[in-house]
Amino acid sequence: MNSAIQVLLVGGDEAMRERLSQMLSGEEGIIIVGAARSGEEALAEAKALSPDVILMLTDTGMSGMNGIEATRAITEAQLPARAIIITENPARYLVPTIKAGAAGLLSKNISRDELLSAIRKIHLWSLDSFPSR
Numbered sequence: 263m264n265s266a267i268q269v270l271l272v273g274g275d276e277a278m279r280e281r282l283s284q285m286l287s288g289e290e291g292i293i294i295v296g297a298a299r300s301g302e303e304a305l306a307e308a309k310a311l312s313p314d315v316i317l318m319l320t321d322t323g324m325s326g327m328n329g330i331e332a333t334r335a336i337t338e339a340q341l342p343a344r345a346i347i348i349t350e351n352p353a354r355y356l357v358p359t360i361k362a363g364a365a366g367l368l369s370k371n372i373s374r375d376e377l378l379s380a381i382r383k384i385h386l387w388s389l390d391s392f393p394s395r
Contacts, residue, residue: 266293267385270311270343272304273319273329278370282317282348285374292381301327305335313343314385318364320349330358337363344384348372 269292271279279297286292295311298304301324308316316336320329327335333345344365349355352367359367365384368377 266291267315267381268293268295268311268313269381270295270304270307270313270316271297271319272299272301272307272316272332273348274299274324275319278319278348282319282377285377286381289378292378300324301329301332301335304329304332305339308336308341308343309339312341315365315381316343316345317381318345318347319370320347320355330355330362333359333362333364344387346380346384 269286271282271294273279283294286294295313296307298307304316304318305327318329318333329347333347336343336345346366346368347355347359347364348368348370350370352369355367365387366380368380
């Protein structure tokens with residue numbers, strides 16, 4: 263894998279986006295290509311930036327389309343990006359996450375190592391799913 267994994271951060275909670283950004287900054291092989299506050303912005307950015315992985319924050323008061331709806335829209339648009347839902351209450355979002363087509367579901371209390379591992383595993387899975395990328 264020669265190119266960096268491109269990550270899009272999505273969610274209305276700027277503090278959490280910043281925390282995730284700090285967790286990922288400086289990590290070899292991962293680059294944050296953008297951020298979006300709403301589901302509508304997430305869909306537009308996913309189309310424009312073609313990220314590999316989207317970290318979709320829920321429980322953040324996103325206006326308009328929420329994280330699950332945005333994930334569903336990205337899946338239905340057949341974009342190759344894979345979404346990881348990040349939430350305070352993973353049990354509450356398990357079924358909606360699966361139905362929306364997300365590739366993963368994580369707790370907001372995730373460690374840096376766990377987050378990096380999830381991003382890399384989901385990216386490898388997406389390479390197998392979309393070999394033409």
